[in-house]
Amino acid sequence: MRYISERSTDPGLLVLASLAEGPKHGYAITRDVEAVAGVKLGPGTLYGALSRLEGRDLIEALPSEDRRRPYKITAAGSAALEEQLRMLDRVVDTGMRRLRAAGATS
Amino acid sequence: MSARLARLALALYPLAYRRRYGEEMAALVEDQGASPRAVADLARGALRAHVRPEPVVAESLGRDDRVRLGVSAVLLCWVLFTLAGLALYKTTEGRSFEGLGGAPGLLGVARLVIQILAAVGSAAIVVGAAPLVPAALRQARSRPAARRAVLLACGCVGTFLGATAALVVLAAAKPGFSSGVEALVLAGWAMVAAACGIGCALAARRGLFAIAVPRRTLAFAAACATVVAAAMVGIALLTLAYLLDLVVAAPGLASSPNGPLGEPNARHSLLLQLAVMVAVATPAALGARRAWRGVNP
Numbered sequence: 521m522r523y524i525s526e527r528s529t530d531p532g533l534l535v536l537a538s539l540a541e542g543p544k545h546g547y548a549i550t551r552d553v554e555a556v557a558g559v560k561l562g563p564g565t566l567y568g569a570l571s572r573l574e575g576r577d578l579i580e581a582l583p584s585e586d587r588r589r590p591y592k593i594t595a596a597g598s599a600a601l602e603e604q605l606r607m608l609d610r611v612v613d614t615g616m617r618r619l620r621a622a623g624a625t626s
Numbered sequence: 627m628s629a630r631l632a633r634l635a636l637a638l639y640p641l642a643y644r645r646r647y648g649e650e651m652a653a654l655v656e657d658q659g660a661s662p663r664a665v666a667d668l669a670r671g672a673l674r675a676h677v678r679p680e681p682v683v684a685e686s687l688g689r690d691d692r693v694r695l696g697v698s699a700v701l702l703c704w705v706l707f708t709l710a711g712l713a714l715y716k717t718t719e720g721r722s723f724e725g726l727g728g729a730p731g732l733l734g735v736a737r738l739v740i741q742i743l744a745a746v747g748s749a750a751i752v753v754g755a756a757p758l759v760p761a762a763l764r765q766a767r768s769r770p771a772a773r774r775a776v777l778l779a780c781g782c783v784g785t786f787l788g789a790t791a792a793l794v795v796l797a798a799a800k801p802g803f804s805s806g807v808e809a810l811v812l813a814g815w816a817m818v819a820a821a822c823g824i825g826c827a828l829a830a831r832r833g834l835f836a837i838a839v840p841r842r843t844l845a846f847a848a849a850c851a852t853v854v855a856a857a858m859v860g861i862a863l864l865t866l867a868y869l870l871d872l873v874v875a876a877p878g879l880a881s882s883p884n885g886p887l888g889e890p891n892a893r894h895s896l897l898l899q900l901a902v903m904v905a906v907a908t909p910a911a912l913g914a915r916r917a918w919r920g921v922n923p
Contacts, residue, residue: 545650546650546651546653546654546657547653547654547657547658550654550658562663562664562666562667562668562671563651563654563655563658563664563667563668563671564635564667564668564669564670564671564672564674565667565670565671566654567643567647567650567651567654567671568671568674568675570647571643571646571647571675571680571682571683572680574680574682574683575680575681575682575683584649584650586653587649587650587652587653588650588653588654589650
């Protein structure tokens with residue numbers, strides 16, 4: 521399983537997508553992202569993303585459970601996730617169409 | 627081993643991050659396992675948190691803690707700056723440099739003002755620490771963290787005094803060492819002194835966070851730290867002026883062999899010392915600014 525960094529995929533998007541299912545703490549987020557996207561979020565990358573998302577009010581921390589604090593997506597976070605996913609959807613559509621067109625002409 | 631490295635990498639995060647996310651991150655490392663990649667990821671995250679801190683997290687620190695952080699950063703920078711200052715003193719000692727010191731113009735003035743600023747900075751450290759040391763000693767009885775800080779500081783001071791006494795005894799005995807061995811002995815003492823200085827600065831930082839200090843005393847410490855940082859910036863600028871004037875006024879002396887083994891020459895030595903001074907004075911100035919922001923947000 522490869523790690524992703526800030527440079528490859530946006531960890532914030534993966535975290536938001538994971539939290540769209542419901543509140544999760546750090547380890548549960550990494551497990552979910554690993555299962556869904558096939559990449560492993562390192563602890564530094566995950567908490568860098570969590571701090572940025574929290575700073576932009578896209579997620580919020582819930583009361584701690586033992587040493588593990590769950591996070592939940594906010595309404596602004598849901599809207600931001602939806603906007604990003606729509607944009608990605610357009611990119612995927614366009615990219616696939618262009619690839620098919622290129623394959624047909626070659 | 628990796629678990630220890632992971633704890634170390636976690637300790638590299640800024641205080642505000644450790645307070646906000648430290649426990650959770652430690653729990654995640656335990657759950658995920660402290661692999662070398664996880665350690666590298668933590669180290670990268672710590673670097674990023676220092677370089678581009680998230681404002682919400684950075685501002686979550688209380689005003690008093692900002693002062694504590696700023697003041698202790700300035701103190702640590704002063705210790706490191708002193709090493710470059712001592713090197714400057716060693717580089718420019720000797721008859722030929724002393725002759726220049728008495729010369730009219732920028733060269734003589736720069737050397738004199740550097741010494742005055744060094745004395746002002748040292749005095750500001752002593753004056754700023756004056757109300758804090760008795761408070762730490764008083765509270766060490768009831769606060770284990772303060773007690774550990776006091777013991778660490780005492781250990782460092784004791785080690786420094788012991789090493790200095792050994793050096794003085796050795797010098798008085800006049801063993802007739804070659805200049806190379808003399809330089810090694812002096813370098814050994816300087817390394818012990820540097821380690822003790824850094825240890826004292828770290829003890830002061832731990833002590834500052836472990837004891838209760840009135841805001842007025844913290845504000846006074848922030849003012850003293852500002853004087854220290856200003857002295858560092860002033861010394862760095864004057865060292866630059868000294869270096870430039872030395873190259874123009876006494877090019878032969880500037881390129882003359884310097885240091886225990888005759889290398890590098892005086893110009894290169896001064897350039898290296900200047901680089902260290904700038905590298906240390908910059909975070910000191912930022913630390914003083916942070917301390918003032920704690921006093922006057």
